[in-house]
Amino acid sequence: AQSVAQPEDQVNVAEGNPLTVKCTYSVSGNPYLFWYVQYPNRGLQFLLKYITGDNLVKGSYGFEAEFNKSQTSFHLKKPSALVSDSALYFCAVRDDNFNKFYFGSGTKLNVKP
């Protein structure tokens, strides 16, 4: 069965500092991994995905994520955080056998000025 874990409910970082939001996954086949961001009372916005290829994936708004097969991780990163990055971030894995996306529990990112 596919699953995604986001071990941190909340991440606090100062503006200008690098940020990392952690995600680990469990899949039975090839991992198809995604990151989404959600602002209050809004749907989810796609940030980036890993399907195949380079382990470092670059996405929207300066975010990137590193796929690490040995550690089964797909952590989201940004070199310099902005206050406007404060939001709820979801990691997801897609199960092609059942045509579903499985979401992590979400991590609230707080960027303080």
Place this chain on the structure above:
Amino acid sequence: GAVVSQHPSRVICKSGTSVKIECRSLDFQATTMFWYRQFPKQSLMLMATSNEGSKATYEQGVEKDKFLINHASLTLSTLTVTSAHPEDSSFYICSARQGALSEAFFGQGTRLTVV
């Protein structure tokens, strides 16, 4: 990226009435659409998956007679909450997928309040 439009964004209805929520893919054909429910400060709970022209596949514990899903075309899926009750109050989000390797694109969500 692709755009998914969900309407209405907010609805208040009386207990016992039905509410329809629309989800449209504006610039692509969605082979699959998903309906989620999100409780405050929680993750998304998948309710059902719908493929165009076929019946929706509901997740365990989701009442198919309560949450009617219709995916009549490649650009439109609807979720109807029938005989709504206060416990149905929630944030409902749809998403659509274009093809086999596509990410899911999300609508802006619908805040349903049943009074």
